[in-house]
Amino acid sequence: MMIRFSATAAAVALGCYGMATSVHAANDMDSELDAIERIEVHAQRRPQDLHDVSVAVTLIDGEQLQQRQIKDAVELANLVPNFVASQAAAEGTTPAFTLRGVGMFDYNTSTVSPIAIYSDEVVSGGANFMTGQLFDLERVEVLRGPQGTLFGRNTTGGAILLRSRLPEYEFGGYVRASAAEQQSYRIQGAVNAPLTDTTAARFAFNWQDYQYSMNNLFPGASGGGMEQASFRLLVSSEWQQWSVLWRLHSEHWTGQPKPVYSAGVFRNLETGEWCSPAEVGSRHCVDNFGFSVPSDDFWTTSANTQHKRNRTDSWGTSLQLERELSAALSLKSITAYKSFNRFHSWDADGPGQFIEGVLGSDNDFFSQELTLFWQQPERFWTAGLFYLNERLEQNNELDLFRDFRAVPALADVPATFIYHNQLRNEAMAAYAQLEQQLSPDWQLVAGLRLTDEQTRYHANADLDTVAFYLADLWDLGGKVADTELSGKLALLQRLNPRHSLYYSYSRGYKSGGYNAGFSTSPEEAADSSYDPEYLDAWELGSRWRSSDASLLWDLALFYYQYRDQQSFVNISTGTAPYHVLKNAGDGRVLGLESDWRYRPLVATELMLSLGYIPKAKLGEYREGDILVSGTRLPFTPEWTLAASFTHQQQLAGQTLDWQLGVRYQSAIYFDQYEDPYARQQGYALWHGRLGWQATPDLELALWGKNLFNQRYAELKFDSVAALGAYTQLRGEARQLGLEVRYQF
Template identity: 70%
Template sequence: MNNCSGYHSMQYSKALPVGLYSIIIGASFGVLATADEELTVMQPLEVIEVHAQRRLQDIYDVTVAVTIVDGEYLQQRQLKDSVELAALSPNFTASNAAAEGTTPALTMRGVGMFDYNTSTISPIAIYSDDIVSGGASFLSSQLYDLARIEILRGPQGTLFGRNTTGGAVLLMSAMPEAEFGGYIRTSVAQQQHYRTQGAINTPINDDTALRFAFNWQDYQYSMKNIMPGAPTAGMEQASFRLLLSSRWQDWELLFRLSSEHWQGVPKPVYNAGVFSDLAAAELCPPGLVGSRQCVDAFGLSVPSDDYWTTAANTFDKRNRTDSWSGSIHVSREFSPQFTVKSVSAYKSFNRTHLWDADGPGQFIEGRLGSNSDFFSQELTFYWEQGTRFWTAGLFYLQEELIQNNSLDLFRDFRAVPELAAVPAQFFYANSLKNKSVAGYGQLEQPLSSRLTLTAGLRLTDESTRYRARSDLDTVAFYLPQLWDLNGEVADTQWTGKLALNQRLTQQHMLYYSYSRGYKSGGYNGGFATSPEEAANSAYGPEYLDAFEVGSRWRSANDQLRWDMAAFYYDYQDQQTFVNFSSGVAPYHVLKNAGDGKIFGFESQWRYQPNQQLELRLALGYIPTAKLGEYREGEMFVANSRLPFTPKWTLGAAMQYQQSLSRGRLLWQLGVDYQSSVFFDQYESDYTRQAGYRLWHGRLGWQLTADLELAIWGKNIFNQQYTELKFDSIAALGAITQLRGEARQLGIELSYQF
């Protein structure tokens, strides 16, 4: 039986098998077999199939590091959106870096992008049913009614439409089926968290079926805001997806329509002063920041000793997001050896996010307004020629982004005559037009019964045309068109891949891979405060040479599986989000920060001694993650560690199934750990997050084949941690923080029909 969860899991419901199997490809050493040697034929083992190379293949034939997660496990983990997927894969981190409702920060093997500006293209792409995410605004999406997810680590360019240097996440929806059925699932948890999701599947005729899925949730954040009159922070999200599939003769058609709507109050920030003696400008030790012993530049300390209590001026802060997408997927099999697939997609996105970055005052506040229109067309050709297999494609993308942002600095000073010259409010009206045209191809050629060569090549032509405008408002005057800039960043590049797959035995394979990654330049439409800063916001392309050696092994009885990967990345002109922390006004911009080096290792074990018990362990280790040398004015960065890149990541989980006189119990317990990280390029102890671990668990009672009752928990031991620490010492005498979510316990009832 093929198991798309990636391992033999316990049969716990009539839906997909429960489970998670992260396949970590890795470092192992062996002697190349001679061409005339044959593989030893043993008893058949379960075939684990993946889509990592754009078609369904045995994972032992794939030279890509991939983690596979089935949809049932996603539901059991109570994973809310794509940002939380990082917990499932080693050397993958993600956070809502500037609060939920802004662009998330995704980092894979040290390659990532911390940038709250919507103009940025992430080096990690998310593909929803073959549709690429596009701009940063599209990276965060709700997780519901999915059949499976595959997380691909390393440069992905010779098989996928949009070129990425970090990796790709493939979200695969549950497809329409020939039988009527569905489910409904509802959950209630702490923080006034309510969630209902479900799906209904119905056949229309023998060749056509329809599936409608929905997800609704309403929740509050753990952070309690005690500012008088401040609204309770939380979000309501509603999503749906409609899929229509049809087959006739040699044709297949899939029509996809989806929509997401968000509205709520953003999570309030925590403003932690850094001065022990404000008059003498003496700083608190980093360990005391966040306590009442430290004050900010205005003499204010934190309002409470409780970690999840703050005082923030969020009276008018709101988030509203509306997005929808439609796509048509058409494929035709011209012969058993030759197939052509076309994917046409259109997406629309509109978001208004009002933010506060200073806590109780009105010193640094603003607005992020984004309106995006996206169109992509991809044509892929699959050709099997004996034992040789070709994949080739043509890709076109066009995305237009309109930004209506504002930055309001020191508004509270407007009422103070002596300080009235300080406040300023900037209004930004930026437009960016991104275009990408690419052709790519990949060949898989057996060299012997044990060796297969993979060779891929890609030609990419990308451009970003931008117009950046700003008006300035002060107490004394209003200055329209403080700047009005036009420009274009364009580049054309060849990239490629060479890999060798060595099948040592039926249970053990090695692969050796080299990839040349590339990410185009662009314009960083952020919060500049002068024409010089605005002109300085254009950046060039980055390049990545990625070397990797990997291994997959499993025991003869398939009880134990062990996968490893070792990789070395050589960066040129690395794009890095630089924080200029010395000025009074905050200034952050994406720049090419020289040449960087990354070296790391990944390994995962899965052990299932019997049908009742299963143990999993995934380990990621990146001892070297150097940021390239960068100098501008008084700022100099050399050989610092890449932000958002922990040295260690670890995920461990256990599940045990127990039969009862009535029904079954499934026990699940796990922990996710990451070591310390820095949130900017300075490696300051004030912006360092110490290592932490988050425990999760679930106890499910399947009363009948169709009905299940479960209790679940996230952050069970109430671990204190931050999603972001931002250096606001020059402006506010404080470290601005977004703190993670506290313990949450919930109960869930699900029914399948």
Template identity: 70%
Template sequence: MYYKNMLYKSVFPVSFCSLALGLSTWSAEAQMDSSSAEQDAVEVIEVHAQRRLQDIFDVSVAVTLIDGEYLKQRQIKDSVELAALSPNFTASQAAAEGTTPAFTMRGVGMFDYNTSTVSPIAIYSDDIVSGGASFLGAQLFDLARVEILRGPQGTLFGRNTTGGAILLMSAMPEDEFGGYIRASAAEQQHYRAQGALNTPINDDTAVRFAFNWQDYHYSMNNVFPDAPTAGMEQASFRVLLTTQWQDWDLLLRLSSEHWQGVPKPVYSAGIFSDLATGTLCPLALVGTKECVDGFGMRVDSDDFWTTSANMAEKRNRTDSWGASIHLSRDFSPEFSLKSVSAYKTFNRMHLWDADGPGQFIEGQLGSNSDFFSQELTFYWDQGSRFWTAGLFYLQEELEQNNRLDLFRDFRAVPELSDVPAQFIYHNTLKNTSTAAYAQLEQPLSQRFTLTAGLRITDESTRYQAQSDLDTVAFFIPQLWDLSGKVSDIEWTGKLALNQRLNPRHMLYYSYSRGYKSGGYNGGFASSAEEAANSAYGPEYLDAWEVGSRWRSENNRMRWNLAAFYYDYRDQQTFVNFSSGVAPYHVLKNAGDGQIFGVESEWRYQASQQLELQLALGYIPTAKLGEYREGELFVADTRLPFTPEWTLGAAIQYQQALNHGALLWQLGVDYQSSVYFDQYEDHYTRQTGYSLWHGRVGWQLTPELELAFWGKNLFNQEYTELKFDSIAALGAITQLRGEARQLGVEVSYYF
């Protein structure tokens, strides 16, 4: 293994100062005439952002490219952790690991606890779209590269998304025998093994088998009597087979994931210093033993990673598998076709706790999903222009078996036995999406290239929502039984202009019309009226962007800038009704929101041994659309999970030894403060924090490496989620981030 392929990040373009820089180099037709010779001497970074491999200077998309080897070195284990590698990108587990992930790019996201959610950010694993929210939590192993695309993606990809897309590209089978094995051990009883075996079968056929296994505990120490140790065991594998079939290139893909364990325990942060008088704790003390909740409970420790949570029966089990057939053929030097057919199934049971030591708010999330997609993509190279067109079909059926158990501890108290209630949900959702799209890349001159794309999407969601009610006194089957359909047909598109100022500097100007269909939010409701209120309509996004990509003459420095403005209409917003005793949160259409931001990614190869990287995101404006329902009114607040600043910085130094080499890596990821719901309540605010990471890899031979690594090196205390449970519990429910973790890893390549 060698270290030259570490990490190549290419971002958007531009602050407006880049326009001035670009216009100053406008003159030189002579420079363009000599561009071919100069480009031959320049390292070309290629990306798949437009569904085929291209020089990033020919692409009008904001894209971050991450090498697969760097993912292994950073100990990036799943798609949620990718957010640290790209500016203006955040991610979290909605209600602890084992539940639906929530991604936010440039303020566009969908933080939702419900498995019925369709995220505005899609994951494409070897061209297979993720589908519903349950499929977003992908384990990352044996990848060749990852590309993170920011902004609406609809004129080139099957599923229409307003926020962006994440492309996961597996290491493909090769015509030589080989592979690797990697083993790691770290604090919190963290053990991981992964590897791959590649073998050719004949001149046209090769197979690659890859696996990933990890078993770990969480940092939280649960002092509740007889509480099980919280942690997760995850096992995944993937088999890829490439071959020739007549005149077709064929790829067969089979994958599977299995999870089991005890979810991370919550911390119930009481807000009262004196419950008898109702005196509130100072904000700085909320989350310590100085404060009690509405029932007088507290955690008798000021250690940040100590909690008391009744997790006796809380478990997670997830099983999924998928298969796909990829066919491609060049019918002529100008025309080719690619077909991807995929089927996936997903089954999960997640039992959760939201109240710490009591049994007041808890339940289960049960999901069974069946997914099928078919995509045909056509490529037509006419020399002076390039066409990409596609047809896409998706069908996904989701069965939810959820449960919300309220105030179970009161069942044994005769005076309070009429308070507890358990709602048992049986929901079925059938989502269908059909689309046709096309994009043209047309050179207008030696300097300018026009990109124009168009898409039509027909989506529908049929739903049936049922609920039973169980109380101490009675059981009511089918307390409600609702059914309906939400459907819409929309045109969207893109118009962009690429401007080559010289072989080392380009600008792009882009407008995209994004759209995300309506649907039904199959979450927790406590009445037929709330259940009926869970349908929502489509949202629309007008996205304007200008960007710049620049590289130095010696190619040691690369700098990418971007500025964007988003105008939302009928924005889909996760609304938390925090005033009632029972949790009630739905996805609704708010008013017109606006987002403005800037991004910069910079990489400098100071010498053959030293490399510096800096990625910066800034979103000063992230305005939530106005929403009003009954007594709830929200307007002009900041979008949740959208920090004003994000920063990623890293330095790496390669040191030659008499035998082998050392690679030193040190970096930091920072995000400024965020709110976890739409109210901008100081109780649900996470202040800014930095997470440092590091690694020292000792390459003893080309085949063998020993490495020492660390995450959260300075033991930063931070929360992944704060949920307003004041009305029900007199507390803020918290999921706390992981403590410092140091580990050792051995890798062997053969």
């Protein structure tokens, strides 16, 4: 076990305290605070005023999610500064989140993201559990920056807190139905019912069926689409001094993956002359096999996906128990179990059969957490114990150059690797945080978490060729274990009742593990373990609101130092795809975030969110002839901006609700090399909505996404060695829709 807390951070924090002077008496502070709007967050595991927490938080109202047609956690990136999200290998696979430059892009389901999702306080776990539909939520809180004390397991990047709408003791509910372009249909709703004087239930559901924007010209294939059905049942009760919340949820997905766009790079195949980055994706460029794209239309492709399928089934349950042991002491227990099963077949080469495969997952998860809350006159303690046990079985395939099996001269080239991997992750942690009032204007926050985590793995692969079938090409096992400290030290300063500052140092930690990916040799499989990474984060934050609360302004400045940073590296020198997750030295990230919310009139609101990361450098990784050092972190734009305008007006006794907004991000690289062919230029996506409140219970709305039909890629991947092309997943085209909402 190693302790690496920064003495410099502690000295700076104590120095700031020593220089401070009180500017307001306690009674004046309290009286003015009572007159100011309270914005409640759960960033420290309990409801608090936003001005009382030393964490950068983005709040998103549940109604806002529904009006914006935000369907999953990937689309949350449109609402949060310095947040980028993408599907690693099309929808239905594991998503990739990057927050403030901290993230993990990997196709592999064994990878754990440094950004965790907490659904009603239950941690997401492995990569498979990061997907899910957003519906009937009270709110979402995105905690930006390492959460190394109160939120368990690998949250070096941040945490996304999803809070469901809880049962109420009054019958009611709603139904929303939407139809849009690309054969998109959605129905969602909820029913709330009191069962007894002390027990209530809420049943919520979400169903949607949609097609992607891609037009696939391959014979017998389609542009892909997905049907998703989800439900959630919550039952709350007061029982013998206990508050009980039981949760049951399930999701079922079926569909066909979005077809890829295979963009050849050669202007002249015989001479090997390359097209420019701007030309790649046009019909002027061909791949290794002479294929060019079938059309200059951005959303037209040719991909043999006619037999590709996705089927995902998952369910889970949790039990939350709370009890007040005394007037100052309370206990909370959260027990959770989740099960996940997925079959996803994919195509990465367009019209040929050169790089294809299957992702198969069977995943089980159990967690138990006990938390004690202790309120004292000048301090508040939070302490707890956390346990997690997760099992993953992978049944994957990597099918290489199948088209060559019919060519006698090339029949020894094709190979199919069949993987049977088993991983079991076990984590235990003890944590404590103290919030100590030092004076009427100053508060100290100090937290510590001790985590013991281990991953046991068994990796096995068979090889199928035209000439032979070789069982157990490799069969190996091992364990990766580490015990580490993480935590936080912060000072919160109240300059006046409307303005607070916080000075924070956090230490994040992400455990090591085994990358059970698409290895093609025993040597690659044996070299797939990786060590923990560490992140030291310094942050200065400011929260200010005007005297009438019409203007709110939050500002955060941060500086990160990575050590042994885990990095996904695409080694593109061989003909077979080879991806590794390795520790890449000491990275650096520097940036700021600024959020404004202005309400000049009761019926009008303007919002502006700005993110800026001028420095985001990767550490050094060396593997043979491959050297990566000092390049910009992938999926990390220098600028992000989100702005929106909302206005309500009365017309003939009825309400019109106008909304218009935009989300902009500057250029990003999709890999670690700063490859100009794997670069997405900056782009802006506009959205809008016009709602008509016909009656107090009935609303009709017209909505639109990507209003100006912006062309952009969600992913560009270097497949030049194997295909002479860059494999792309292209973003969705403009979509207009109608929605009806009825409340009862």
